[in-house]
Amino acid sequence: MAHQVDWKQEWGEPVQDLRSLCIRMPGIVRFETKENRKEGYQEIQAVFRNIYDQTVWLDPAEADSAEELSWYLLALSRTIPEIDEEVYDHRMNLVRQYRSTLRRVLPFYASFSAEAQQRVQESIRSACREKILIAEKYTAYC
Amino acid sequence: MKFHVIFLTARCLTIELLEEGIVRTQAYSIYLNGEKLRVSDRIVESIYDLLPDTEYTLAVGRGACAPEPVIIRTPKEFVTLNVRDFGAAGDGIREDTAAIQAAILCCPKEGRVLVPAGVYRIGALFLRSDLRLELAAGAVLSAYTDREKFPILPGLITAWDEEHEYNLASWEGNPLDSFASIITGVGVKNVTIYGQGTIEGNGSYENWWEGEGREKTGGAFRPRTIFLNRCENVTVQGIRIQNSPSWTLHPYFSNRTRWIDLDLVNPKISPNTDGMDPESVDGLEVVGVHFSLGDDCIAVKSGKYYMGSTYKVPSQNIEIRQCHMQFGHGSVTLGSEIGAGVRHLHCHDCIFEGTDRGLRIKTRRGRGRDSIIEDIVFENIEMDGVLTPFVLNSYYWCCDPDGKSEYVRCKDPLPVDERTPEVRDLRFRNITAHNCHAAAAFLYGLPEAPVQEIEFSNVSIDFARHPTAEYPAMMADVEPCTRMGLMIRNCRRLILNHVSVEGAEEPVYDFDGIGELIKD
Incomplete structure (x- = not known):
């Protein structure tokens, strides 16, 4: 029962560990989609929105921030495919967060650590598969 | 008796009686050029087999009352493109999608695509602007029910700037991938589909209506019978539509559409077979339509x-x-x-x-x-x-x-x-x-x-x-x-x-x- 994580408490303010968000959130959303009638969707949205509002203060030029942002991009890109497409506004909210964050991150991509670069690349590949990015614009990252 | 002409093409017209009640009235006679054409009791009634660019005297009356005639002139028509001349067989066996589509794409302004009597097996047909499509009496557009016969319209296509989007298809209020409909119009203007023919969707519990996963199978949601996306000035008149795969008529972000004297029939037990689902439309007129449906x-x-x-x-x-x-x-x-x-x-x-x-x-x-x-x-x-x-x-x-x-x-x-x-x-x-x-x-x-x-x-x-x-x-x-x-x-x-x-x-x-x- 991996879905019994109390993510609301764990992912309340402040954001402490985006790596854990990345690992857990896709599974939580999958559970909500398939088993829980999407009743937790609103709160999942709130979690991502809360994190997004905080990431705008992160400076991608700084190494620690780059790490956080790369995990956040990966979390979004792994979560988006798990959202039921019939709750389209929720999906598009995350898509907007992803695109907006990626635009901020890419100018600093070259200065990222190799691990952070890999996370960004994986997120881009997933976003291209989901057709929320135009693949031919990102061949350098794929 | 008072009436007005609410629809007029080179080949047919529709009248609506005024102050005569709801849907039906006492029997009355229709006179064309002074001769009695037929008796009707319908408030909204259509007359076919007219000729282009021709003046007619039209009157309706009942009993001893002398009918007051109205003079009308049908519009001009440039050419007729008979789908049989484009290779359509109309035998109910061979596929006629390409032949009819070719006639539609080749039709000039003020031209007519004629589908004469016969059964035409089709997948998805796409409209073009300034089209007049006539389904003559006895013509049946009989749709396939194999999903591979229908192209998929993506719901949303991301624009190059990744901020805008192109919305092509829809399912129940979301921009989701759907099969193209039997008749699909995207961004077309000034289209008229008319006549006494039939669009047979062939929906049944052996195909489109079957099972729990019927809504989305094969990568896309079910087609409608007529889907108009961002179209303007489209009129559909006279025809019968039956056994629709899902919603029958779906004007979507389309303005100034008219739906006149139609017969929409789906079984009472058929799922999601609404008659008409106008969605984000401006200017929609539905007149004299008979609905008998499952939703x-x-x-x-x-x-x-x-x-x-x-x-x-x-x-x-x-x-x-x-x-x-x-x-x-x-x-x-x-x-x-x-x-x-x-x-x-x-x-x-x-x-x-x-x-x-x-x-x-x-x-x-x-x-x-x-x-x-x-x-x-x-x-x-x-x-x-x-x-x-x-x-x-x-x-x-x-x-x-x-x-x-x-x-x-x-x-x-x-x-x-x-x-x-x-x-x-x-x-x-x-x-x-x-x-x-x-x-x-x-x-x-x-x-x-x-x-x-x-x-x-x-x-x-x-x-x-x-x-x-x-x-x-x-x-x-x-x-x-x-x-x-x-x-x-x-x-x-x-x-x-x-x-x-x-x-x-x-x-x-x-x-x-x-x-x-x-x-x-």
Whole structure:
């Protein structure tokens, strides 16, 4: 029962560990989609929105921030495919967060650590598969 | 007898009698160039086999009254493109999609694509601007039911700038991948589809209607029979459409469309086979259409939350008249996907027969603050055998993944926010509803956003001798009932003017949360 994580408490303010968000959130959303009638969707949205509002203060030029942002991009890109497409506004909210964050991150991509670069690349590949990015614009990252 | 010509092409016309009643009247004669053409009792009647650029004298009359003629001139026609000349077989065996599509694409302005008598097996056909497509008497466009015969239209295509998008398809209020419809128009203008022919969707429980996964199989949602995406000035007249794969007619972000003298027939048990689903449209006229269906006859929509809040295009300026709506869930439904609202809808001079509900509004928390319903007028309506004539359901639980969540079903007031919908004014005038079953009216607004005004004037409702217990609305905590009177909740101003309800159980008037009651 991996879905019994109390993510609301764990992912309340402040954001402490985006790596854990990345690992857990896709599974939580999958559970909500398939088993829980999407009743937790609103709160999942709130979690991502809360994190997004905080990431705008992160400076991608700084190494620690780059790490956080790369995990956040990966979390979004792994979560988006798990959202039921019939709750389209929720999906598009995350898509907007992803695109907006990626635009901020890419100018600093070259200065990222190799691990952070890999996370960004994986997120881009997933976003291209989901057709929320135009693949031919990102061949350098794929 | 007074009449006017409401539709005229080079080959046919449609008249509408004035001040003669609803849908049908006493038998009368139609005269063309002084000769009696035929006898009819229909308020909306069509005449075919006219010639282009020709003057006609048209009259209608009854008994000894000398009919007053009207002179009309049919429009010019440049050429006829007979689909048989393009290789269509019309034998009901060989596929004719490419031949008919070629004729459509080759048709010049003021030209006509003629589909003569015969059975034409087709997949998806795409319209082009300035097209006149005639389905002659005896012509049947018989659609395949194999999914591979239908291309997929992507719901949303991301633009190069990754900020904009191209919305091509839709399913129940979201921009989702769908199969192209039997007739699809994307961005076309000035199109007329007319005639006495038939579009046979061939929907059945062996194909499109089958099983739990029927909505989306093969990577896309079910096709409609006619789908118009961002089209303008399109008229569909005369034809019969039957056994639609899903919704029958789906004008989508399309303006100035007219639907005249159609016959829309789907089995009563067929799933999601609405008659017409105008979605985010401006200027829609539905005249003389007969509906006999498995779901809502007309369901006006404007998208779920994403489409409603992103595009903010309501459905508005809609007139429905002289229609006969049989069976199905709702005669005229608003919702449930009304994220951008519905306004200025006038439904008059119609018959509702044997439907579950007459007017049916389906909304819910989460539709959003752009979801405003206003200026909805129903008048001169005759209902018979309708389970519940008037329904406003602000807690509609169906068709959304979170429809049964506490947020949607809660009857206590919740904070008004960007997801709260609003209903402003509903007016019901000169309406009789005989042989009802469940409730005379079931109008339930949200406590945090009460309906601004509801008016009943000259409304008479009675119940069947042996009514069947049914749910008056699809919402939580509502049980099947019979002989419920006027049940109204959460309305700022309620006007009751000459309202009679016969055969209801006490309390006949069951009101709560009414700000002001004005009663004659």
